Amino acid sequence: xxxxxxxMARGGKPVYAGTEEILxxxxxxxxxxxxxxxxxxxxxxxxxxRAVDVVATGLSEFDPAGAEVYSANATAYKAELVKLxxxxxxxxxxxxxxxxxxxxAHDAFGYMARAYGREVRGIQGLSTESEAGVKDI
Numbered sequence: 001x002x003x004x005x006x007x008m009a010r011g012g013k014p015v016y017a018g019t020e021e022i023l024x025x026x027x028x029x030x031x032x033x034x035x036x037x038x039x040x041x042x043x044x045x046x047x048x049x050r051a052v053d054v055v056a057t058g059l060s061e062f063d064p065a066g067a068e069v070y071s072a073n074a075t076a077y078k079a080e081l082v083k084l085x086x087x088x089x090x091x092x093x094x095x096x097x098x099x100x101x102x103x104x105a106h107d108a109f110g111y112m113a114r115a116y117g118r119e120v121r122g123i124q125g126l127s128t129e130s131e132a133g134v135k136d137i
Contacts, residue, residue: 001039016058022050030110044111045085052078085115092116 009015022029022041028050030038041047056074060067092100100118102109107122 014062016055016062018051018054018058021054021057022047030114038108038110040108041111043109044115045081045088046115047111049078049081049085052081088116092118 005015005017028047029041032038041051052074056070059070063070097117101121102113102118103121103123105123107120109118109120109122112118113120
């Protein structure tokens with residue numbers, strides 16, 4: 001996806017790298033063995049809460065006249081996301097701990113696993129370009 005966004009930016013389209021801003025927010029971002037960062041921050045509602053301000057800032061830079069609206073919408077949206085996060089924690093906590101395992105082809109759920117106490121077994125890893133081996137399956 002990064003390559004696509006770079007091409008768009010080079011073509012004159014406005015592009016704002018929201019996850020790069022989140023990378024600068026301490027140790028929140030998950031990386032794999034090769035130090036590729038996991039871009040799936042939205043799988044933990046707290047990650048998307050972090051992203052809302054980044055998106056509002058990007059929109060405000062592109063459209064300064066709408067900055068107040070973007071800021072107000074971001075505040076309201078974050079309040080809804082806080083409720084969603086509490087709901088997710090409540091519902092997931094009803095699953096017995098030993099059964100909180102998610103098996104998936106693409107390992108896009110690391111943030112969810114960390115946030116909500118789940119184990120994730122991703123056969124393919126973080127990148128959709130990687131190949132799953134028989135041992136993984």
